[in-house]
Amino acid sequence: MSGEGYTRSTDVTQSETIDMTHSASPESDPGAGRGGPTTRWFDELGLATVFLTRLPWPLPIRDLRPLMAASWAFPVVGIVIGLIGGVAFAVADTLGLPGGASALVSLAAAALATGALHEDGLADMADGFGGGRDAEGKRRIMRDSRIGSYGVLALILTVGFKAACLAELDADAAVLAMIAAHTLARGVVPALARSLPFAAGDGLGRAAGKPGRTGALWAAGIGVGAALFVLPAGIGIAAALAAGVAALGVGLLARRQIGGITGDVLGAAEQLAETAALAAITIYFAT
Secondary structure, three states: OOOOOOOOOOOOOOOOOOOOHHHOOOOOOOOOOOOOOOOOHHHHHHHHHHHHHHOOOOOOOOOOHHHHHHHHHHHHHHHHHHHHHHHHHHHOOOHOOHHHHHHHHHHHHHHHHHHHHHHHHHHHHHHHHOOOOOHHHHHHHOOOOOOOOOHHHHHHHHHHHHHHHHOOHHHHHHHHHHHHHHHHHHHHHHHHHHHEEEEEOOOOOOOOOOOOOHHHHHHHHHHHHHHHHHHOOOHHHHHHHHHHHHHHHHHHHHHHHHHEEHHHHHHHHHHHHHHHHHHHHHHHHHH
16 A cells, blocks of 8 residues: 555645645644644644545645644545545436446446545554554554555445445435544544554654544544534534444554554544444434
C-alpha cells in the first residue's frame, strides 16, 4: 500500500502541493490541537476535505495546521462521501441493476472519492498484525508499500460484507445508510486518536497531531447528530454504538499489538466502524 490511513500529502491548489502535516505544529499554534471549529472554519473544512478525499477544494487553504486541528470537520466530510455513495446506489438501482451490483457501484464511488485512503489503512494494519512477530516487526510491515495476503483478505471480507448489507436495502434506505455510516465512522476517529498513545516516536501519524477534547466531542456530536437526522432515533443510536464499539475494538487491539495508534490504525478503525454501522442499519431495515 502507498501510505498511512489518515495521513498523506495532497494538492491544496491546482498548482501547489504541500505536506500539511508538517506545515505547523501544536507547539507553534497553541489552539491547533483542539480540533473544534474556529473563525477559520472554512480552512479547517478544506483541510479535512483535501486530506480525507480526492475531491477538489475551490480556494487555497491559507491557515495550514496539522490535520487533527480540523477533526471536527471529519464527519462533515463523511456526509459528502456517504451522499456520493448513496446517490451512486440510487442511480445504479434506477438503471435496473440488481441489489448486489448497485451495492458494489456505491462502494466503488465512495472509494474513488476518498482515493481508498481508509481501505489502505485497513490493509496495512491487517498485513502488519497478521504477519509481524513483535511490535516492531508489525510496524515495519505496516510501513511496507506492498500489500500481502492478510491485507487482500481484509479488503475482500470488508467490501463483501458491506456490499451484502447494502444489497438488502432499497435505494432510499441505502442512501440514508451510506450517509449515516460514513458520518459516524469519521466521527469516532478523533476520539480514538485522542484516547490512545502513538505507537512510535515518529511517523506520519504523529505528524497529523492529536485532537483535544473539544475536537473529539464536536466530531462525535456531528456524527451522531447526522445519523439521528437521517435515521429513526433508535437505529441512529444503535448505529452510533456499533461504530463506537468497532473503533474501540480496533484501538484496543492496536494498543496490544503495537503499543498504540498509527495513521493506518485510524484508517482501519474508520473502515470497521463504517462496516459495523451499516450492519446495524441493515438489521433494522431488513427486519
